Amino acid sequence: xxxxxxxxxxxxxxxxxxxxxxxxxxxxxxxxxxxxxxxxxxxxxxxxxxxxxxxxxxxxxxxxxxxxxxxxxxxxxxxxxxxxxxxxxxxxxxxxxxxxxxxxxxxxxxxxxxxxxxxxxxxxxxxxxxxxxxxxxxxxxxxxxxxxxxxxxxxxxxxxxxxxxxxxxxxxxxxxxxxxxxxxxxxxxxxxxxxxxxxxxxxxxxxxxxxxxxxxxxxxxxxxxxxxxxxxxxxxxxxxxxxxxxxxxxxxxxxxxxxxxxxxxxxxxxxxxxxxxxxxxxxxxxxxxxxxxxxxxxxxxxxxxxxxxxxxxxxxxxxxxxxxxxxxxxxxxxxxxxxxxxxxxxxxx
Ligand SMILES: Nc1ncnc2c1ncn2[C@@H]1O[C@H](COP(=O)(O)OP(=O)(O)OP(=O)(O)O)[C@@H](O)[C@H]1O
Ligand code: SF4
Ligand SMILES: [Mg+2]
Numbered sequence: 001x002x003x004x005x006x007x008x009x010x011x012x013x014x015x016x017x018x019x020x021x022x023x024x025x026x027x028x029x030x031x032x033x034x035x036x037x038x039x040x041x042x043x044x045x046x047x048x049x050x051x052x053x054x055x056x057x058x059x060x061x062x063x064x065x066x067x068x069x070x071x072x073x074x075x076x077x078x079x080x081x082x083x084x085x086x087x088x089x090x091x092x093x094x095x096x097x098x099x100x101x102x103x104x105x106x107x108x109x110x111x112x113x114x115x116x117x118x119x120x121x122x123x124x125x126x127x128x129x130x131x132x133x134x135x136x137x138x139x140x141x142x143x144x145x146x147x148x149x150x151x152x153x154x155x156x157x158x159x160x161x162x163x164x165x166x167x168x169x170x171x172x173x174x175x176x177x178x179x180x181x182x183x184x185x186x187x188x189x190x191x192x193x194x195x196x197x198x199x200x201x202x203x204x205x206x207x208x209x210x211x212x213x214x215x216x217x218x219x220x221x222x223x224x225x226x227x228x229x230x231x232x233x234x235x236x237x238x239x240x241x242x243x244x245x246x247x248x249x250x251x252x253x254x255x256x257x258x259x260x261x262x263x264x265x266x267x268x269x270x271x272x273x274x275x276x277x278x279x280x281x282x283x284x285x286x287x288x289x290x291x292x293x294x295x296x297x298x299x300x301x302x303x304x305x306x307x308x309x310x311x312x313x314x315x316x317x318x319x320x321x322x323x324x325x326x327x328x329x330x331x332x333x334x335x336x337x338x339x340x341x342x343x344x345x346x347x348x349x
Contacts, residue, residue, distance in 0.1 A: 018044040023079035034293040051233030054243030110188035120167035127163040151181035245301035252327030262323035271343035
């Protein structure tokens with residue numbers, strides 16, 4: 001029975017802009033090989049907002065870096081990453097030359113790295129950051145600065161004032177918005193943002209999210225929003241992908257996933273949130289801890305924390321089930337998850 005069920009997990013790929021297959025990142029360490037991204041499959045759909053959520057250390061930043069072949073040495077990335085431009089041939093991201101990769105980053109897929117605020121050069125004005133980026137890509141600086149001003153005002157910033165400022169003269173929220181404008185100045189189609197609001201207060205996080213949603217519509221963007229804060233993205237994302245222990249354990253349309261979460265871990269995350277409108281600090285934690293990337297157990301990585309774990313879970317990889325046609329889940333017993341991990345969550349606006 002399990003075999004037929006597993007065949008039902010068929011996500012349609014027609015409108016895919018970025019396809020990730022079997023993405024794996026490993027580091028050789030003294031105590032063995034650490035697998036910090038473990039065989040991740042994901043399709044990012046054109047013009048969607050995809051929320052990637054998971055607890056700290058689950059591999060979210062590794063996944064983001066993998067998408068742009070930007071995993072730092074000595075990490076080793078294998079698998080397949082294909083970018084599908086609106087017109088033209090698919091691009092095999094892991095086989096690009098340095099120059100092609102430089103063009104792809106910023107001009108097709110742009111990334112706001114985790115902690116990127118600190119990468120602002122303190123001795124250079126914000127204008128300098130924009131002109132330097134435009135020059136580095138041989139773009140028309142005048143037209144580019146026109147776009148920069150438009151983006152800054154889309155983000156409710158006073159363009160001239162911000163361009164004339166030095167990074168330390170801006171508040172956290174202003175810097176983050178300036179960084180988003182910078183990442184969009186070369187007109188990418190995809191924006192990947194890794195914890196872009198983590199350092200900001202709740203109100204600023206929410207307002208940046210609302211602005212992102214407006215930008216997504218205005219510029220036909222595809223947005224991948226990475227966060228450990230499920231309540232934060234729940235209301236914004238079209239689809240959600242949940243990471244646990246270096247793997248994606250469940251993904252699907254956001255509303256369906258919140259209502260009918262099929263993986264015990266997703267359900268535990270939702271159970272930990274009394275109300276999706278509440279700040280993350282009110283979340284209860286989930287007992288136990290995730291496996292060590294050097295010793296990922298056979299079978300299901302969540303088994304040591306899961307109330308449904310049995311022998312099959314300890315032996316067999318739980319990948320490949322479908323809780324709906326667009327809702328893959330890695331759990332042998334997902335049909336029983338709602339009884340085992342009940343929750344009631346109010347989805348806030
Ligand atoms: N340079 C490295 N060498 C070895 N292991 C690493 C290295 N960088 C990260 N890791 C490990 O890779 C795993 C995944 O890290 P990653 O940064 O992707 O997690 P994350 O989900 O982004 O966490 P956070 O929410 O804290 O940003 C973690 O276990 C981390 O300790
Ligand atoms: S496969 Fe088993 S251990 Fe893993 S989440 Fe499902 S029920 Fe729990
Ligand atoms: Mg991270």
